[in-house]
Amino acid sequence: MPPSAVAIPALETRGLTVRFGGHVAVDNVSCRFTSGTLTTIVGPNGAGKTTYFNLVSGQLRATSGQVLVEGEEITLLSPSARAKRGLGRAFQMTNLFPDLTALENVRLAVQCRAEAGWSLFRVWSGRRDLIEKAEEVLERVRLSDKRHVPPKALSHGDQRKLEVALLIAMEPKVFMFDEPTAGMSVDEVPTVLELIRDIKQRKDATVILVEHKMDVVRSLSDRIIVLHNGALVADGDPAQVIASPVVQEAYLGVGAANG
Amino acid sequence: MSRSPAFPLSADGGRTSGSLLAGFLSSDLPRSKVLTVILLAILLALAATPFLFSGSLPLSTAAKICVFIVLVASYDLLLGYTGIVSFAHTMFFGIGGYGVAITLERFGATWISIATGLFVALFLSALLAIAIGLLSLRVRAIFFSMITLAVASAMAVLASQLSTITGGEDGLSFQLPVELRPAFRLLPEPVLGVAINGRLIAYYLLFFVALLMFLLLLRIVNSPFGRVLQAIRENEFRAEALGYRVVAYRTMASVVSALAATVAGALMALWLRYNGPDTTLSFSIMIDILLMVVIGGMGTMYGSVIGATLFLLAQSYLQVLMDAGSKTLAGIPVLPNLIHPDRWLLWLGALFVISVYAFPGGIVGRLRQAEQ
Numbered sequence: 001m002p003p004s005a006v007a008i009p010a011l012e013t014r015g016l017t018v019r020f021g022g023h024v025a026v027d028n029v030s031c032r033f034t035s036g037t038l039t040t041i042v043g044p045n046g047a048g049k050t051t052y053f054n055l056v057s058g059q060l061r062a063t064s065g066q067v068l069v070e071g072e073e074i075t076l077l078s079p080s081a082r083a084k085r086g087l088g089r090a091f092q093m094t095n096l097f098p099d100l101t102a103l104e105n106v107r108l109a110v111q112c113r114a115e116a117g118w119s120l121f122r123v124w125s126g127r128r129d130l131i132e133k134a135e136e137v138l139e140r141v142r143l144s145d146k147r148h149v150p151p152k153a154l155s156h157g158d159q160r161k162l163e164v165a166l167l168i169a170m171e172p173k174v175f176m177f178d179e180p181t182a183g184m185s186v187d188e189v190p191t192v193l194e195l196i197r198d199i200k201q202r203k204d205a206t207v208i209l210v211e212h213k214m215d216v217v218r219s220l221s222d223r224i225i226v227l228h229n230g231a232l233v234a235d236g237d238p239a240q241v242i243a244s245p246v247v248q249e250a251y252l253g254v255g256a257a258n259g
Numbered sequence: 260m261s262r263s264p265a266f267p268l269s270a271d272g273g274r275t276s277g278s279l280l281a282g283f284l285s286s287d288l289p290r291s292k293v294l295t296v297i298l299l300a301i302l303l304a305l306a307a308t309p310f311l312f313s314g315s316l317p318l319s320t321a322a323k324i325c326v327f328i329v330l331v332a333s334y335d336l337l338l339g340y341t342g343i344v345s346f347a348h349t350m351f352f353g354i355g356g357y358g359v360a361i362t363l364e365r366f367g368a369t370w371i372s373i374a375t376g377l378f379v380a381l382f383l384s385a386l387l388a389i390a391i392g393l394l395s396l397r398v399r400a401i402f403f404s405m406i407t408l409a410v411a412s413a414m415a416v417l418a419s420q421l422s423t424i425t426g427g428e429d430g431l432s433f434q435l436p437v438e439l440r441p442a443f444r445l446l447p448e449p450v451l452g453v454a455i456n457g458r459l460i461a462y463y464l465l466f467f468v469a470l471l472m473f474l475l476l477l478r479i480v481n482s483p484f485g486r487v488l489q490a491i492r493e494n495e496f497r498a499e500a501l502g503y504r505v506v507a508y509r510t511m512a513s514v515v516s517a518l519a520a521t522v523a524g525a526l527m528a529l530w531l532r533y534n535g536p537d538t539t540l541s542f543s544i545m546i547d548i549l550l551m552v553v554i555g556g557m558g559t560m561y562g563s564v565i566g567a568t569l570f571l572l573a574q575s576y577l578q579v580l581m582d583a584g585s586k587t588l589a590g591i592p593v594l595p596n597l598i599h600p601d602r603w604l605l606w607l608g609a610l611f612v613i614s615v616y617a618f619p620g621g622i623v624g625r626l627r628q629a630e631q
Binding site (some may be wrong): 057059078079080081083084089091095096097098099100104107108109111112113115117118119120121122123124125126127130166170 | 282285286391478479481482483484485486487488489493494496497498499500501502503504505511515
């Protein structure tokens, strides 16, 4: 593949595989994700969706295969180096800094993006620019009124929103959401979906979503990928993929209605 | 990115005297009235010790408190802020002590000797901290602790074996530059009944260097860098995922902490005019540091002031106090024996168990909690 090809995908995996002993958790997954597209990865529990995310964002090392960001291989880089290359990840299990305030949580993400972490002799509260940016992001996820509350004291839904806020504050090229609405109350879900839609509408953003809720998937996705037993079994237009027999069997169970 | 002046910076950018103070304290105020009063009392007492008390014990205790505030604060940066357990802190303390001791003994009692010794010691400490950090911090936190223990033990053996350089178990005694010797008189007449001699100058040198180092450490833990350290302590995995190179930050934290401990070691040696394994390198000092951090309150910086002061006062004066108590109670059965000065370690131990049990967040944590 010549690097000068017209559309270099924002993210690409080639034959990505990881084995745990004899178990193949992710099996030879080759896939390209282009800018401005929202792709949803679906699949039953244990299909390898989160494991695939871990391989891409670097929490897990691949047994074989490659991960490329904008055509450059990053397979052997650490998670922090991948984040610097523009891979941003929100986690399925809420994964925050529990004792720092919500504002400080977001500010840490903003600060990393601004490469201000190595400033040892300035008072952090003196960096108004970073704080204002963090406040802005908190406003976007509607958590401004809870800026001084630490995550351990936030409701589950608010923790999820903060998780999304951290990802937004990273300003990555590729946004990876792992079940962003899991465990949220019904009235909180639209806020998060609106945010994701908003991110997608920014021209250059690539969004990859792992999601279970079919209505969410259908309303957001430009493309759906199906993982089953670690392998990629379907890939394409949402309506088409959902209707395909392989998905009916693998994901929804044979004969399941999905009107 | 706008660059505003590096020093007094407050959250509001105001330029009142309050914001100047906030600048010196890096916007990290004590956040408790009682704590503020205690800290001020300690600061004033340390500043005025030569004029308030006579005799050498109060001055020696005050000097030791100054040194240990820096030592304990720098350990708090590692333990309380970054969540790293190191057992090599006394090694860096020792390197600082030996640095100035060796140069002063070998190359004469000059200020240049002190500067050279300190510089070489700082360089060696940084090198060791980087090596230990890069070799072990990427693996597991517990592995780092083991490595520091091993390296610190090796260093202690080395210091006692290389007796031609370090004086072995006997340590090194040396002369200070003329200006710091007791015989030196800055002013011909005493001030407020106290002779302004070299000993006094040495004390204030310690006091101001310690104060500066403490404010510097307070600044570092409140910098963007310091916030990353706290993030690593809370959730290392997420800090890495955000894009922070956790190993590099941890290594830097251990370098900063090692450098501050080295300075503290140099101050200790200067004050004692002696450096040996027992004054700076011994493992029992390491345990004292741990206790001071925990008693004062981990991750608070101000805890190091309280912890060091309380601990060293108890160490110096508990025996005196118990002796007095024992004599007053003479005649009553059992009691005088129980508080006989020889039992002071037992009571010190009991005090620590009680304080750790009663204040799990340390004294600073308790005071701040009470304020809310």
